[in-house]
Amino acid sequence: xxxxxxxxxxxxxxxxxxxxxxxxxxxxxxxxxxxxxxxxxxxxxxxxxxxxxxxxxxxxxxxxxxxxxxxxxxxxxxxxxxxxxxxxxxxxxxxxxxxxxxxxxxxxxxxxxxxxxxxxxxxxxxxxxxxxxxxxxxxxxxxxxxxxxxxxxxxxxxxxxxxxxxxxxxxxxxxxxxxxxxxxxxxxxxxxxxxxxxxxxxxxxxxxxxxxxxxxxxxxxxxxxxxxxxxxxxxxxxxxxxxxxxxxxxxxxxxxxxxxxxxxxxxxxxxxxxx
Amino acid sequence: xxxxxxxxxxxxxxxxxxxxxxxxxxxxxxxxxxxxxxxxxxxxxxxxxxxxxxxxxxxxxxxxxxxxxxxxxxxxxxxxxxxxxxxxxxxxxxxxxxxxxxxxxxxxxxxxxxxxxxxxxxxxxxxxxxxxxxxxxxxxxxxxxxxxxxxxxxxxxxxxxxxxxxxxxxxxxxxxxxxxxxxxxxxxxxxxxxxxxxxxxxxxxxxxxxxxxxxxxxxxxxxxxxxxxxxxxxxxxxxxxxxxxxxxxxxxxxxxxxxxxxxxxxxxxxxxxxx
Numbered sequence: 001x002x003x004x005x006x007x008x009x010x011x012x013x014x015x016x017x018x019x020x021x022x023x024x025x026x027x028x029x030x031x032x033x034x035x036x037x038x039x040x041x042x043x044x045x046x047x048x049x050x051x052x053x054x055x056x057x058x059x060x061x062x063x064x065x066x067x068x069x070x071x072x073x074x075x076x077x078x079x080x081x082x083x084x085x086x087x088x089x090x091x092x093x094x095x096x097x098x099x100x101x102x103x104x105x106x107x108x109x110x111x112x113x114x115x116x117x118x119x120x121x122x123x124x125x126x127x128x129x130x131x132x133x134x135x136x137x138x139x140x141x142x143x144x145x146x147x148x149x150x151x152x153x154x155x156x157x158x159x160x161x162x163x164x165x166x167x168x169x170x171x172x173x174x175x176x177x178x179x180x181x182x183x184x185x186x187x188x189x190x191x192x193x194x195x196x197x198x199x200x201x202x203x204x205x206x207x208x209x210x211x212x213x214x215x216x217x218x219x220x221x222x223x224x225x226x227x228x229x230x231x232x233x234x235x236x237x238x239x240x241x242x243x244x245x246x247x248x249x250x251x252x253x254x255x256x257x258x259x260x261x262x263x264x265x266x267x268x269x270x271x272x273x274x275x
Numbered sequence: 276x277x278x279x280x281x282x283x284x285x286x287x288x289x290x291x292x293x294x295x296x297x298x299x300x301x302x303x304x305x306x307x308x309x310x311x312x313x314x315x316x317x318x319x320x321x322x323x324x325x326x327x328x329x330x331x332x333x334x335x336x337x338x339x340x341x342x343x344x345x346x347x348x349x350x351x352x353x354x355x356x357x358x359x360x361x362x363x364x365x366x367x368x369x370x371x372x373x374x375x376x377x378x379x380x381x382x383x384x385x386x387x388x389x390x391x392x393x394x395x396x397x398x399x400x401x402x403x404x405x406x407x408x409x410x411x412x413x414x415x416x417x418x419x420x421x422x423x424x425x426x427x428x429x430x431x432x433x434x435x436x437x438x439x440x441x442x443x444x445x446x447x448x449x450x451x452x453x454x455x456x457x458x459x460x461x462x463x464x465x466x467x468x469x470x471x472x473x474x475x476x477x478x479x480x481x482x483x484x485x486x487x488x489x490x491x492x493x494x495x496x497x498x499x500x501x502x503x504x505x506x507x508x509x510x511x512x513x514x515x516x517x518x519x520x521x522x523x524x525x526x527x528x529x530x531x532x533x534x535x536x537x538x539x540x541x542x543x544x545x546x547x548x549x550x
Contacts (some may be wrong), residue, residue: 162444169437171457182446182462188476189459201463 007074009127012038013045014079017225017250018129022078023048025132034070036063038081058085059094060115064122074125076132077115077219094249096122112220128218136252137221140244143266144256152206152239152265155180159208160241160269173212173222176237192231199235206239207232208271211246211271225250226258231264244268282349284402285342288312288320289354292500292525293404297353298323300520301405309345311338313356333360334369335390337398349400351407351493352390371397387495403493411527412496415519418541419531427481427514427540430455434483435516435544442487448497451512453480474510481514482507486521486546500525501533508537519543 009031013019020039023045026033033049035042043055053066067075100114116126130137142148148156159177166172166185174186176198183202184200186194191209198205211222224242232240240259242249247268249255259266283308286514288294294312298320301308304499310317317329328341342350342420359428366372375389391401417423425429441447443462449461451473461469466484473480484497499517507515515534517524523545524530534541 014522162441162446165440165444166437169440169457171437171460182444184462184464185446185460187457187459189472193472197468 007031008034008050008070008072010036010063010072010075011049012063012075012077012081013039013117014081014108015039016079018223018248019079019196020048021136021250022043022076022129022132024027026076031132034067034072038085057091060096060100060118061094064096064119064124066255067124073123074127075119076127076129078129082126098223102239110214113216116219118217126219130218130248133248136248136250138242138244138247138249138268140268141272143249143259143268144175144264145260146265148206148239148241148265148267151179154163155206156208156239156241156267156269160210163208163210167210168213170212173215174207174209176202176205176207176235178202192227195228195231195235195237197235198237202259203236205237206241207237208241208269209247210243217246221246221248223248223250224255226255229258229262229264230257232264238263239265239267241267241269245273282306283309283325283345283347283348285309285311285338285345285350285387286324287338287352287356288314288352289352289356290314291354291498293498293523294354295319295323296411297351297404297527299405301351309342309347311341313360332366334366335371335375335393336369339371341393343400348398349402350394351402351404353404385489388491391491391494395531401494403492405523408523411523411525413478413522413524413543415517415545418524418534418543419539420535421538421540423481423514423516423540423542426454430481431514431516431542431544432482435485436480438483438485439448442485445487445489448487448490449482449484451477451480451482451510453477467502468478470506470510471501472514473512478511480512481516482512483516483544484522485518485521492521496523497524498525499530501530504533504537504539507539508533513538514540514542516542516544518546520545521546 009026011019011023011033013035023033025046029062035045035049038055042052045052051070065138096118100118119126155177158180159175162171163175172185174191174194176183183198183205184194209222215217216255256266284301286294286298286308288310298308301325310320310324310327311330313330313333315425317327320327324344329339370392375393379413380423430452433455434450438450447460449469450468451458458473458480459469486497499522531541
């Protein structure tokens with residue numbers, strides 16, 4: 001009698017450390033992974049997966065065909081993939097890509113929802129990646145060794161109150177506050193670039209990161225990791241506040257050890273009640 | 276019979292082109308100007324003023340004494356002076372500076388109001404500088420040659436709607452929008468640095484600049500000028516919208532000629548109704 005064949009899952013692997021973590025976790029739990037990726041380092045996934053398909057001319061139809069060819073009935077998307085990928089010429093010859101682009105709303109988050117719906121119409125289940133990594137979800141309260149000071153807590157509350165105003169406007173998922181003044185707020189530049197300019201502007205402060213009301217809690221959670229802590233250290237920021245239960249802490253042990261080493265308090269705050 | 280002696284006015288000259296414009300204007304209307312400044316180029320004011328006092332160890336008490344010594348009963352403040360100036364050690368030995376610092380609220384705009392009140396307690400009238408430059412206030416509607424396109428108007432309306440949400444939070448006095456998405460929003464970095472990062476992020480869009488609800492329309496109006504247009508040109512932004520009647524356009528002829536030359540539409544929009 002042979003064991004049941006392992007469940008096959010396709011992993012669309014974008015940039016960053018998250019797809020590797022997910023591939024490793026899927027392998028550890030006995031799933032068989034087919035990695036579909038645009039990355040320049042597809043070989044990284046070799047030891048973790050049954051097959052790696054590197055797409056040079058990506059399209060949604062191609063992803064569906066590759067997933068099915070390898071027998072995967074479900075799919076996980078993780079890591080950054082530049083939005084412009086979907087506008088590349090070869091993709092535009094793909095009927096599935098074109099069906100997605102015919103949708104009216106095209107901002108990042110609406111686009112993601114439309115892509116998920118298109119995969120599901122083709123019979124491929126899209127799995128929320130955080131189910132694979134439940135212990136990576138930030139809990140409430142103190143995460144590292146140091147608790148935030150009362151002054152840091154005040155700045156965090158001030159920042160969170162402002163994010164609750166900006167998030168429904170579809171921007172402002174991260175903010176830096178020092179002494180109850182807004183040092184910087186994120187729009188299209190991304191969190192790391194936003195943190196970076198705080199080094200010159202204030203050289204101190206707290207970072208508050210929350211989920212946009214138009215992000216999908218299944219596929220599109222805010223993420224922090226060692227890179228976030230390193231950017232904060234360089235900018236002189238002393239406290240990181242994230243939404244409990246709605247933020248992924250990548251490589252949590254390393255992230256928190258790094259935060260401890262440079263005296264950064266990491267704090268899980270209650271999720272935004274408005275969303 | 277001799278002519279009445281010219282009215283004496285002290286001008287606290289911070290950085291930028293505005294103090295020079297004001298000194299020139301005061302001279303042209305026959306006032307006698309005493310410039311009090313921290314600037315490295317005090318000689319620039321020589322031809323425009325009766326006296327130039329360069330402060331190396333600034334304090335509010337010193338400003339009052341210099342103004343009175345030169346017979347000035349009124350004072351105009353213009354140009355940027357770093358907030359940290361008031362925390363310099365010599366200033367802290369000054370009773371007037373210490374009385375200002377004992378006030379509870381210390382954000383930039385509250386600080387300015389407290390300083391104005393302190394000068395007035397000492398018998399020095401503080402004059403709103405835009406009264407000296409009434410024709411520099413942006414009118415409503417098209418300011419340069421090109422009118423904004425319908426797409427630009429939509430982005431301006433979207434940006435203005437967001438500023439009306441952020442301004443009461445005491446940040447976000449300028450925003451760049453492209454295709455109804457927020458490219459960047461200003462906090463402590465200042466408008467030019469905010470515009471600059473849009474070059475890499477979108478390379479296009481509209482800039483909307485409005486007055487914070489905690490800015491004092493007498494002393495603290497938003498200001499645009501040739502530098503704003505040049506930053507926009509480099510970043511690829513195509514339309515500048517400012518609040519009519521509440522924005523100073525520095526060197527208006529040069530600013531608008533420069534905007535015309537690079538096809539940037541300049542547009543005066545209605546002031547924020549909430550303030």
